[in-house]
Amino acid sequence: MTATALYLSPDATLPYSRGCGHALVVRQLSRALEHLGLPPRSVVLTTDIGCVGLADSLFPYLHTVHTTHGRSTAFATGMALADAVLEPHGLKPIVMIGDGGAMIGLLHLVHAAQLNVDVTVLVHNNFLFGMTGGQHSALSPLNWVTATTPDGNWTPPLDLVALLRTAHASFLARQFATSQELATTIADAIDFPGFSLVEIVELCPAYGARWNQASGAALEEIVERQGYTVGEVEAEMERPTFRELYHHKLQSLRPQAPVAEVPRIHSPANLDGELRLVVAGTAGERVQSAASALCCAALAAGIYSTQKNDNPVTQGSGFSLSEISLSPQPIEYTGLECPDVVLVVSADGWEELRANGTLAACGEKTLLLLDSQIDATPAAGRVVRLPLRREANPKRAALAAIAAWLEKEPLLPMEAWEAVLAAEPPERRAESAAALDIGRRLAAEGVAQA
Numbered sequence: 001m002t003a004t005a006l007y008l009s010p011d012a013t014l015p016y017s018r019g020c021g022h023a024l025v026v027r028q029l030s031r032a033l034e035h036l037g038l039p040p041r042s043v044v045l046t047t048d049i050g051c052v053g054l055a056d057s058l059f060p061y062l063h064t065v066h067t068t069h070g071r072s073t074a075f076a077t078g079m080a081l082a083d084a085v086l087e088p089h090g091l092k093p094i095v096m097i098g099d100g101g102a103m104i105g106l107l108h109l110v111h112a113a114q115l116n117v118d119v120t121v122l123v124h125n126n127f128l129f130g131m132t133g134g135q136h137s138a139l140s141p142l143n144w145v146t147a148t149t150p151d152g153n154w155t156p157p158l159d160l161v162a163l164l165r166t167a168h169a170s171f172l173a174r175q176f177a178t179s180q181e182l183a184t185t186i187a188d189a190i191d192f193p194g195f196s197l198v199e200i201v202e203l204c205p206a207y208g209a210r211w212n213q214a215s216g217a218a219l220e221e222i223v224e225r226q227g228y229t230v231g232e233v234e235a236e237m238e239r240p241t242f243r244e245l246y247h248h249k250l251q252s253l254r255p256q257a258p259v260a261e262v263p264r265i266h267s268p269a270n271l272d273g274e275l276r277l278v279v280a281g282t283a284g285e286r287v288q289s290a291a292s293a294l295c296c297a298a299l300a301a302g303i304y305s306t307q308k309n310d311n312p313v314t315q316g317s318g319f320s321l322s323e324i325s326l327s328p329q330p331i332e333y334t335g336l337e338c339p340d341v342v343l344v345v346s347a348d349g350w351e352e353l354r355a356n357g358t359l360a361a362c363g364e365k366t367l368l369l370l371d372s373q374i375d376a377t378p379a380a381g382r383v384v385r386l387p388l389r390r391e392a393n394p395k396r397a398a399l400a401a402i403a404a405w406l407e408k409e410p411l412l413p414m415e416a417w418e419a420v421l422a423a424e425p426p427e428r429r430a431e432s433a434a435a436l437d438i439g440r441r442l443a444a445e446g447v448a449q450a
């Protein structure tokens with residue numbers, strides 16, 4: 001396959017009006033990508049609503065995301081933020097947005113510039129909302145005739161480049177769609193490691209050119225009249241990128257919780273594949289901290305763990321739960337389709353697992369270890385009931401439930417728990433040790449099995 005064919009499909013029929021600047025941008029973007037030799041799968045073309053949004057289907061080998069009006073920069077920023085913290089990294093979101101979309105989503109542009117994420121925004125400024133019939137936008141020049149300003153626009157236009165300068169954008173440029181230099185400017189913007197934006201000035205032949213008797217030659221005069229700079233504008237190119245700042249901060253961050261300092265032990269965990277577990281109870285009863293202790297014990301034993309917590313926005317009342325994944329391999333996906341183990345230590349926890357669909361997702365093999373006070377029975381799964389709240393007390397019930405489960409299905413060596421306890425503050429240590437002992441004892445006694 002030739003380099004050209006990797007980007008804009010050579011036999012693509014461009015879907016724009018005859019003479020529309022969008023067609024020029026698409027071709028110059030393809031040339032810029034070809035020049036940079038970016039692997040197509042490292043690019044995410046993120047398109048906005050409007051004629052501008054027709055571009056994604058023209059690039060069959062790039063990732064493409066067609067987003068909602070004005071929000072394309074926010075989508076791209078999210079992708080760039082995620083990519084910035086990953087290793088290996090190297091995703092390049094390129095936003096294609098109209099002046100209408102840029103106006104609607106202006107704060108997304110400002111925020112992306114402030115963050116200095118590795119996003120390139122190509123603003124197709126044809127001075128109006130094209131696809132919906134030529135309405136005025138915040139970037140329409142003075143006196144510009146649009147569908148909503150038939151006597152000419154009398155509100156001064158927004159100078160997007162100047163505005164983003166105040167948001168500390170690190171690479172800013174303005175070019176005509178017809179410029180010979182457009183491909184180079186786009187390539188420079190894409191190649192730049194932080195936020196970059198190119199405002200591409202063009203005419204909409206269907207509305208802007210017709211109603212204003214303007215031809216391509218008029219563009220220079222219009223831009224000059226607004227006092228706009230053309231070309232690559234001096235900006236804060238030396239500013240550190242989000243990725244640089246993130247990694248710098250990460251190095252200086254200190255572990256906050258004492259349990260995070262649990263040393264790795266070398267006694268192997270008895271776990272073959274991935275295990276998904278839910279611990280649910282009542283807010284304020286140390287459900288999430290018990291789950292966190294389990295994750296630390298797992299980490300100490302050399303296995304990967306993830307923890308996702310949930311509780312109502314009204315902190316301290318209602319349910320509290322944690323979803324945990326444990327695996328000898330790195331965990332790529334933390335969705336909970338069918339839990340292997342469900343530990344429920346209060347009626348609040350049970351009610352929430354019923355409401356959020358976890359109980360319905362349990363299979364025949366799911367182990368449900370429930371406090372004896374919960375008298376409801378799930379549709380599927382192996383049920384064990386233990387008097388955790390009564391014997392351990394409500395604040396220790398979740399940790400006792402974890403210990404009881406591990407007594408029945410020994411996955412972690414004792415040393416892992418010892419490492420966790422050793423890292424706890426002294427006033428907590430005895431409490432946790434007692435909870436673990438009670439859980440183990442209850443499981444060993446096999447009290448009230450159902």
Ligand SMILES: Cc1ncc(C[n+]2csc(CCOP(=O)(O)OP(=O)(O)O)c2C)c(N)n1
Pocket residue numbers: 048049050051052053068069097098099100101102124126128129130131132137
């Ligand atoms: C979420 C959403 N909001 C609004 C619309 C209506 N709409 C479709 S195209 C368009 C105009 C887009 O103008 P612009 O962003 O300047 O891009 P152009 O069409 O000029 O390329 C609007 C408002 C829509 N389809 N979806």
